[in-house]
Structure formats: C-alpha cells, structure tokens
Amino acid sequence: MFRHQKELQFEVKVEKPDPLLAKQIQEVLGGQFGEMSVMMQYLFQGWNCRGEEKYKDLLMDIGTEEIGHVEMLCSLISQLLDGASPDDQQKIAQDPMMNAIMGGINPQHLIVSGLGATPKDSNGVPWNAGYIIASGNLLADFRANLNAESQGRLQVARLYHMTKDEGVRTVFRKMLARDRYHQYQWMAAIKELEEKKGFVVPASFAPEDELEAQPHAYELWSLSEGTASKNGPWAQGAAPDGTGEFVFLDNPAPMGQVPNPPVPPTTLHHEIDVDKKL
Structure with missing residues (x-):
C-alpha cells in the first residue's frame, strides 16, 4: 500500500x-x-x-x-x-x-x-x-x-x-x-x-559448464589499432574469481567458417541470381 x-x-x-x-x-x-x-x-x-x-x-x-x-x-x-x-x-x-x-x-x-x-x-x-x-x-x-x-x-x-x-x-x-x-x-x-x-552473472552457470569454451573467458582479443589495452589488469593476472589467468591475444585469427547460406526461394523476392552459386 x-x-x-x-x-x-x-x-x-x-x-x-x-x-x-x-x-x-x-x-x-x-x-x-x-x-x-x-x-x-x-x-x-x-x-x-x-x-x-x-x-x-x-x-x-x-x-x-x-x-x-x-x-x-x-x-x-x-x-x-x-x-x-x-x-x-x-x-x-x-x-x-x-x-x-x-x-x-x-x-x-x-x-x-x-x-x-x-x-x-x-x-x-x-x-x-x-x-x-x-x-x-x-x-x-x-x-x-x-x-x-x-x-x-x-x-x-x-x-x-x-x-x-x-x-x-x-x-x-x-x-x-x-x-x-x-x-x-x-x-x-x-x-x-x-x-x-561470486562475480559472474548468473552464478548458477559455473565456469566448468562452459566446457571447451572456458579458455576464451580469460582472453582479451586485440581487434583495434594499437595495443595499449594490454596494460590493464583485465589483460594480465588472475581473474577476479581466481578461476584462470588473463591473456592478451595480439592479432587473433578467426576460428569459424565462412557462411555459405543456400539460395532462398524466389517467391521471397530476393534480388539474387538463382543460377549463381553463393
């Protein structure tokens, strides 16, 4: 009330x-x-x-x-x-x-x-x-x-x-x-x-639940011109929860594939040459 x-x-x-x-x-x-x-x-x-x-x-x-x-x-x-x-x-x-x-x-x-x-x-x-x-x-x-x-x-x-x-x-x-x-x-x-x-939200999803992705939780990817960001505490030393060590990755390489979607139906009116492979 x-x-x-x-x-x-x-x-x-x-x-x-x-x-x-x-x-x-x-x-x-x-x-x-x-x-x-x-x-x-x-x-x-x-x-x-x-x-x-x-x-x-x-x-x-x-x-x-x-x-x-x-x-x-x-x-x-x-x-x-x-x-x-x-x-x-x-x-x-x-x-x-x-x-x-x-x-x-x-x-x-x-x-x-x-x-x-x-x-x-x-x-x-x-x-x-x-x-x-x-x-x-x-x-x-x-x-x-x-x-x-x-x-x-x-x-x-x-x-x-x-x-x-x-x-x-x-x-x-x-x-x-x-x-x-x-x-x-x-x-x-x-x-x-x-x-x-703990520090990370949500606490109910533990770091070990990330399985093979867990190493990526400590990486700073350098994706802009300059490397000054490596000088911060977010790029070196232990993570706040003590589960790992931060690392700085200079010029990281992509780890995924090149997308290759199929040609959509012509009834959707995409401006695509249906005879051309993507």
Missing part, C-alpha cells in the same frame, strides 16, 4: 521563472536516466524480488523515495514555468534578444500540460518502459542500478552548472547528495552479493 504525504521530501523554491531551464530539467524527470526510470526500475525489481527480505525492503525503500523525487521535480518545473503564457511566446518571437534568451521554451508546457511537467525528456520524447531493467537476478539488477544512479547524478550535476538560480541549485544539491548515497548503497549491496555468489 502506498500513502501520499503532502509535504515534499525537500523544500522546492525557485528564485524566478525560467521556462528554458524547465525544459532542460525534463531530462532528469522523464529521460532514460531520469527519476521516472529509477522509480519504476526499483519498484518493479522490488515487486518481483524473490531473494532475501532485506533486498526487497531496500528496493521498496528507494523506489518509494524516487516517487517523491518525481514529485519534487514536477514542482520544480511548475515553479520555473510560473508566469509563462502564450502571450510570452508571441513576444519572444518578435524580440530577437528575448528569443535568443528564452527561445528554447517547450511549447508543450504551454499547449499540453498548462504550465506543468510532462512524463517526457527534454526533447519531448515520452518516457519509455524500455528504459528500465528488472531481470529477477539481484546482482545483475543492482549493477544496472549503480549505472542508473551514476548516469542520473552526472546529468543533475551538469544541470547544476547550467543555472545560477540558488533555489534550483539547493534542490539539485539535495538530489546529488541522495544520488551519492544511492551509489554507495548499490556498491555495498553488489559487494555483499559478489561475496555470496
């Missing part, structure tokens, strides 16, 4: 309207790595969780917090849009200087949402459920969560430097701090699962 509380997690109070910034902030609301994405990702992972109860609780805690972050950003965008109107749009179009300053106003904020936030990114692309990952494998999902928090915090940090509005920056500092904690959180959870299950 979810219960809405009227107070926001943190205070949202901008210094002045800024429709262009409102458009930019839509990215961290409804973009691929925005708050809507992490909200849905954590909630679906939590609802589907069949692991230890503490992991389910952790996912539901942060997923529910992210609902609050979505509401904070909606409030922030609405405040930045206060005072904007269709008349402003017309004035901007007539004044070259104003057009240069505020010409990036999102018309959907005026036409579609009535000066409110929308579940879209900064280009007006609707939020997509394909942005989220909820595989049922906790280690795989928690690694995806760490990436989501890393990308999301990066985008908020970039927006922070795109405005001088101290009210907006105050909100962003709170979000940056929470996103930093969430990175700590997922790193700790990942470490615990790696200690329990």
Whole structure:
C-alpha cells in the first residue's frame, strides 16, 4: 500500500521563472536516466524480488523515495514555468534578444500540460518502459542500478552548472547528495552479493559448464589499432574469481567458417541470381 504525504521530501523554491531551464530539467524527470526510470526500475525489481527480505525492503525503500523525487521535480518545473503564457511566446518571437534568451521554451508546457511537467525528456520524447531493467537476478539488477544512479547524478550535476538560480541549485544539491548515497548503497549491496555468489552473472552457470569454451573467458582479443589495452589488469593476472589467468591475444585469427547460406526461394523476392552459386 502506498500513502501520499503532502509535504515534499525537500523544500522546492525557485528564485524566478525560467521556462528554458524547465525544459532542460525534463531530462532528469522523464529521460532514460531520469527519476521516472529509477522509480519504476526499483519498484518493479522490488515487486518481483524473490531473494532475501532485506533486498526487497531496500528496493521498496528507494523506489518509494524516487516517487517523491518525481514529485519534487514536477514542482520544480511548475515553479520555473510560473508566469509563462502564450502571450510570452508571441513576444519572444518578435524580440530577437528575448528569443535568443528564452527561445528554447517547450511549447508543450504551454499547449499540453498548462504550465506543468510532462512524463517526457527534454526533447519531448515520452518516457519509455524500455528504459528500465528488472531481470529477477539481484546482482545483475543492482549493477544496472549503480549505472542508473551514476548516469542520473552526472546529468543533475551538469544541470547544476547550467543555472545560477540558488533555489534550483539547493534542490539539485539535495538530489546529488541522495544520488551519492544511492551509489554507495548499490556498491555495498553488489559487494555483499559478489561475496555470496561470486562475480559472474548468473552464478548458477559455473565456469566448468562452459566446457571447451572456458579458455576464451580469460582472453582479451586485440581487434583495434594499437595495443595499449594490454596494460590493464583485465589483460594480465588472475581473474577476479581466481578461476584462470588473463591473456592478451595480439592479432587473433578467426576460428569459424565462412557462411555459405543456400539460395532462398524466389517467391521471397530476393534480388539474387538463382543460377549463381553463393
């Protein structure tokens, strides 16, 4: 059961309207790595969780917090849009200087949402459920969560430097701090699962099950110009799970055959000379 509380997690109070910034902030609301994405990702992972109860609780805690972050950003965008109107749009179009300053106003904020936030990114692309990952494998999902928090915090940090509005920056500092904690959180959870299950996903498919393919699990194939990649820990020394030693393969040779598919039926309308052998 979810219960809405009227107070926001943190205070949202901008210094002045800024429709262009409102458009930019839509990215961290409804973009691929925005708050809507992490909200849905954590909630679906939590609802589907069949692991230890503490992991389910952790996912539901942060997923529910992210609902609050979505509401904070909606409030922030609405405040930045206060005072904007269709008349402003017309004035901007007539004044070259104003057009240069505020010409990036999102018309959907005026036409579609009535000066409110929308579940879209900064280009007006609707939020997509394909942005989220909820595989049922906790280690795989928690690694995806760490990436989501890393990308999301990066985008908020970039927006922070795109405005001088101290009210907006105050909100962003709170979000940056929470996103930093969430990175700590997922790193700790990942470490615990790696200690329990090993480093490789899924743990249920052991290295020895790879049979004759197992040696390829330790090879770095040099397939681009330059060999500097051999200097990393991924090309020498023991694998993290201790099952083998990394090797660097310079100029590796292909080990497969040349494909030689049969000529397809002419009824499929391929532009192929059926009398010519492939």
